[in-house]
Amino acid sequence: MKPSREVGIVGWGVYVPQWRITSEELARGWGREWKRYAAGIMVEEKSLPGLDEDTFTIAYEASVNALKRARIDPAKIRAVYVGTESKPYAVKTTASILVEALGAGGDARMTTGADYEFACKAGTEAIQTSIGLIGSGMIDYALVVGADTAQGAPGDALEYTASAGGAAFVLGPSSESVAVIKASLSHVTDTPDFWRRQHERYPAHTRSFTGEPAYFKHIMAAAKALMEEVGTTPDDYDYAIFHQPNGKFPLRVGQRLGFTPDKIKPGLITPYIGNTYSGSALVGLSAVLDQAEPGSKILMVSFGSGAGSDAFHIEVTDKVVEVRDLAPKVMDYVNRKRYVDYSTYARYRRMIKMLHDFSSY
Amino acid sequence: MWAYWLSVPEHWREIPARYRLEGGQCEDCGFKMIPKRDVCPRCGSKNVKTVKLPRRGRVLEYTKVWNPPRGYEYYTPYVIALVELEDGTRLTAQLTDVDPDEVEEGMEVEMVLRKVRVSGESGLIAYAYKFRPLLK
Numbered sequence: 001m002k003p004s005r006e007v008g009i010v011g012w013g014v015y016v017p018q019w020r021i022t023s024e025e026l027a028r029g030w031g032r033e034w035k036r037y038a039a040g041i042m043v044e045e046k047s048l049p050g051l052d053e054d055t056f057t058i059a060y061e062a063s064v065n066a067l068k069r070a071r072i073d074p075a076k077i078r079a080v081y082v083g084t085e086s087k088p089y090a091v092k093t094t095a096s097i098l099v100e101a102l103g104a105g106g107d108a109r110m111t112t113g114a115d116y117e118f119a120c121k122a123g124t125e126a127i128q129t130s131i132g133l134i135g136s137g138m139i140d141y142a143l144v145v146g147a148d149t150a151q152g153a154p155g156d157a158l159e160y161t162a163s164a165g166g167a168a169f170v171l172g173p174s175s176e177s178v179a180v181i182k183a184s185l186s187h188v189t190d191t192p193d194f195w196r197r198q199h200e201r202y203p204a205h206t207r208s209f210t211g212e213p214a215y216f217k218h219i220m221a222a223a224k225a226l227m228e229e230v231g232t233t234p235d236d237y238d239y240a241i242f243h244q245p246n247g248k249f250p251l252r253v254g255q256r257l258g259f260t261p262d263k264i265k266p267g268l269i270t271p272y273i274g275n276t277y278s279g280s281a282l283v284g285l286s287a288v289l290d291q292a293e294p295g296s297k298i299l300m301v302s303f304g305s306g307a308g309s310d311a312f313h314i315e316v317t318d319k320v321v322e323v324r325d326l327a328p329k330v331m332d333y334v335n336r337k338r339y340v341d342y343s344t345y346a347r348y349r350r351m352i353k354m355l356h357d358f359s360s361y
Numbered sequence: 362m363w364a365y366w367l368s369v370p371e372h373w374r375e376i377p378a379r380y381r382l383e384g385g386q387c388e389d390c391g392f393k394m395i396p397k398r399d400v401c402p403r404c405g406s407k408n409v410k411t412v413k414l415p416r417r418g419r420v421l422e423y424t425k426v427w428n429p430p431r432g433y434e435y436y437t438p439y440v441i442a443l444v445e446l447e448d449g450t451r452l453t454a455q456l457t458d459v460d461p462d463e464v465e466e467g468m469e470v471e472m473v474l475r476k477v478r479v480s481g482e483s484g485l486i487a488y489a490y491k492f493r494p495l496l497k
């Protein structure tokens with residue numbers, strides 16, 4: 001799928017909270033042997049939100065960074081979309097708060113805004129919608145965020161990976177872009193691998209549907225269909241970014257598609273901060289933009305449980321070099337860290353409550 | 362009623378200051394303030410215009426809070442600081458992403474937007490500026 005007017009990334013930015021807990025400490029909290037899990041997920045530690053952080057505050061700082069690189073007046077943004085599965089409000093869009101905080105749409109706030117949901121691929125969905133709006137000429141600039149404070153139930157396998165962070169992109173005409181999105185397509189089926197019901201704090205997941213019928217099937221189908229449509233093979237790409245639920249799956253799916261690990265590792269951030277869900281592939285893309293040479297070709301394929309994948313063919317332009325240092329890079333946030341133990345983690349994630357907790361945080 | 366511990370209209374009115382650090386500047390004596398007031402507290406002039414304040418500053422004074430007002434219990438201990446922004450405007454704000462023992466006078470800080478108060482499980486989430494040690 002290609003728009004009639006070419007669309008690209010004008011600016012990118014990320015945010016990752018400074019708090020970390022090691023997988024070993026998470027295992028200790030439940031009296032488990034960490035080594036039994038270690039090889040399986042390849043995630044050494046994960047980020048968690050501070051007491052005063054949530055998906056909105058993550059989206060805000062990532063957006064401020066994206067705007068620093070985009071060097072445009074926020075008033076010119078006419079669409080603000082936040083992809084997340086951890087909305088601060090069940091009903092009231094995160095986008096509405098972001099529009100106001102950034103001044104999108106000018107003083108009259110003439111902009112559209114919405115939150116997107118599709119498990120971990122909500123952010124890439126929002127990119128596709130924005131491509132439609134910009135590509136058709138309805139608007140010139142959109143701000144898209146993928147961010148989460150992901151929930152892993154206490155003692156559950158997901159507790160080792162569900163983390164916090166996000167990435168934001170200012171999208172606009174390709175002539176102003178640091179990277180042009182040449183084509184994108186999606187693949188969606190009803191696959192019950194993971195879900196969270198209304199009012200439930202933690203998601204449920206099925207062993208039989210995770211992995212092969214969900215992650216691998218959807219990513220591979222979308223990647224192959226996109227490469228066929230664009231007329232490329234894995235050898236044509238310098239970087240490949242796949243959704244990163246753990247450190248192992250992206251390398252394995254890449255290998256099966258024909259991508260060598262050296263093309264995947266520059267955008268593989270989950271081993272250091274965990275799975276930021278809607279932020280996962282997009283933080284990976286940001287890490288690649290932090291270092292890619294002009295002319296580089298990137299394949300990005302997200303995955304959202306439920307399930308579906310969005311695939312993108314992206315080409316980096318000369319402009320990437322001049323804006324790269326205008327905001328903190330992915331590794332700046334990855335390396336800014338403070339460790340907590342399991343009891344502090346339980347408090348920060350509000351798994352335990354104070355007797356006189358009037359704030360009910 | 363606990364959903365309304367936090368005054369919703371009051372929070373809404375202060376959004377320009379709380380989200381975007383918009384304050385006021387007296388057109389007669391030049392004094393800057395946040396939040397913006399109708400009358401200049403220094404010279405009494407009513408010619409006060411809206412200005413966006415700089416996001417960076419430094420800590421002038423600070424105090425550790427161990428016995429917080431209702432609604433802030435979960436954060437304890439936290440730091441409230443008198444911050445002087447780059448243009449000289451002074452404001453009080455909570456510091457975040459910092460160990461209270463590491464705070465010192467003169468520390469360079471920058472504005473972030475964080476949750477300041479949440480009204481129960483069903484009330485409003487009030488976001489507002491806080492300051493954290495300068496990144497890098």
Ligand SMILES: [Zn+2]
Pocket residue numbers: 387388389390391392401402403404405406
């Ligand atoms: Zn005055």
